Amino acid sequence: MTKKKDARVTIALACTICTAIDKSTGMSRYTTRKNRRNTPTRLESKKFCVCCHKHTCHKELKK
Template sequence: MAKSKDVRVRVILECTSCVRNNVTKESPGISRYITQKNRHKTPSRLELRKFCPYCSKHTIHGEIKK
């Protein structure tokens, strides 16, 4: 079965500062958001400022692979 070629795709955004700060088993986790983007208008990776509950501030969340 072939993948669909939909224009709008689902992407996962992950906090970049939590990833950089070496998450260990003691840390609470990594903030992730799920959103959609238009594949034709935004072919590059998406980066948005979102609230990270683990950092307790607004940080840049970047698109990751599924």
């Protein structure tokens, strides 16, 4: 049997620059998995944004 509350969850990372400036041009989103027990805080990482054409900080979206 599988557990109801799995420790690993799928999350979405969104570009902080694109969401702050303009939502009509689109935004860069990545999906990844994290362990809820090891990292209870929101995840941040530097990823390449296709809208900004540079590496920017991507933060975890709200559910």
